[in-house]
Amino acid sequence: GARLVVARIIPTDTQHDALAPPRSHETSVAGQGDLDGLEKRAREAGVDASVILRHGVDRHQEIVAIAQEFKAGLLVIGRRERGELARLMMGDATRKVVGLAPCNVMVVPREAQAPHRGLLVGTDGSGLGDQAVLAAIELAGCCDLPLTIATVAVPGQSDDRRKEGVETVQRLQGEARERGLRTDATTEEGCPERALLDIAHRDRRDLIVLGSHGRTGLNRLLMGSVSERVIGGADCPVLVVKDV
Incomplete structure (x- = not known):
């Protein structure tokens, strides 16, 4: 609409x-x-x-200016196919668009289809992680698609931090189910970006939702490495929820 x-x-x-x-x-x-x-x-x-x-x-400056001019709520950009090594990181122009955009950004790989299987959202328990989950809940409701909420514990993480992660996904799962959504929650361990990509493949989720840690000035161009590597490695669209 x-x-x-x-x-x-x-x-x-x-x-x-x-x-x-x-x-x-x-x-x-x-x-x-x-x-x-x-x-x-x-x-x-x-x-x-x-x-x-x-x-x-500079294309990225023009794209961001147009988004500002039209007060866009979502900016959608494509992602070219690259070699395996280059897929680990985003291109410079994509990074700048995501970092400077005044709204959420969806990065779509070549040949990707519109999401029709389900959504995966990753959260680290932070406030921005909660924002990403709430955005995913809203989108899953609009699209009538199932939702998986995931958190990934890294090796060596404290027991308290692991417990916090479990409680976070369970709380957010409850909020999603209150809205009538088909929602699963999972806690994995390992490399966060690899785990999220594996979950998306295993559970047949064809849209991944993540938070960005960009703020202002130069820091807006410094995305979290997890978000950047998920974008680089995903075969499906990735929605980056901005703290704007």
């Missing part, structure tokens, strides 16, 4: 554009044609959609 704004950013190279204006014009025309096709598809699906074509030196 939300409005959809589809944006395409064409990188600007002032020197190159001045030397080859016909090529720059052709790129703009082709980009607008692609956008018009997407707008038509969206409207045929009953979605209120509009399109924007912009030029800019």
